[in-house]
Amino acid sequence: MAEFTAADVAKLRETTGAGLMDCKKALVESNGDFNGAVDSLRKKGVASAAKKATREAKDGVIAQHILAGAKAGVLVEINCETDFVARNETFKAFADDIARKLTGGASIESVEPDRVAAVAKIGENIKIARFVRYELAGNGLIAAYIHTGAKVGVLVEVGAGKEATVGLEDFKQLVRDITLQIAAANPLVVSREQLPADLVAKEKEIAADQVKNKPPQAIAKIVEGKLEKFYGGVCLLDQGFVKKNSEVTVKEHIGAAAKQWADEITIRRFVRFQLGETPAA
Secondary structure, X not given: OOOOOHHHHHHHHHHHOOOHHHHHHHHHHOOOOHHXXXXXXXXXXXXXXXXXXXXXOOEEEEEEEEOOOOOEEEEEEXXXXXXXXXXXXXXXXXXXXXXXXXXXXXXXOOOHHHHHHHHHHHOOOOEEEEEEEEEOOOXXXXXXXXXXXXXXXXXXXXXXXXXHHHOOHHHHHHHHHHHHHHHHHOOOXXXXXXXXXXXHHHHHHHHHHHOOOOOHHHHHHHHHHHHHHHHHHHEHHHOEOHHHXXXXXXXXXXXHHHHHHOOXXXXXXXXXXXXXXXXXX
């Protein structure tokens, strides 16, 4: 059995910046030889990855992957240090591979060796900042969209009442259009019913305060109008449909399509990532 002390582990950790367990394992594998353990950690990329982990990673990409059949999908933010690396084909391929693995059910822990290897190969700190995985419930499609430059991405689940509707090219196009809408208009929720009550109350308070000098009988109507405008900004269904130059709402556009197909179409959920943003609590 390899002989080494806690002091040896501490020294190796300080020298390489690698984790405690990685240092212990390296010393065991090198039979207690310090220099051999250093070489082992460097060859594995663990030492360089750990040292780079203290460096800020504020750039990067949003990546996505949708399983065949559109039954599941992932949206993931992966950070690096510079825009130069973010535009590098090796880094983008790594991000796409991580998205694929996460879609297949992998965890952040299970893809850690991939991240460490990428740090060693690319030479910058890399972080898998966050990801969301959707799995389809019932008839419908999971779809994703990555905006040019890979700084904004969208994942959405759209449901249909009938299985036949899902196979229609027009339905698939509708789902694609919804992802574009979310990317461009940045809604907070699908419908106004999903807004937190305290947020709506705050908007009412602000609106009322803005018109407090108006006649009492006019205040309620003005506040209602301001709230409708607020809903049109943050609720997906109430937003003007971008592809129709906002002449109809998203809800009206979906309703017209559903009527044409004699079906019920529902936007079940969505998530929108923008690189570097602080996620809502």
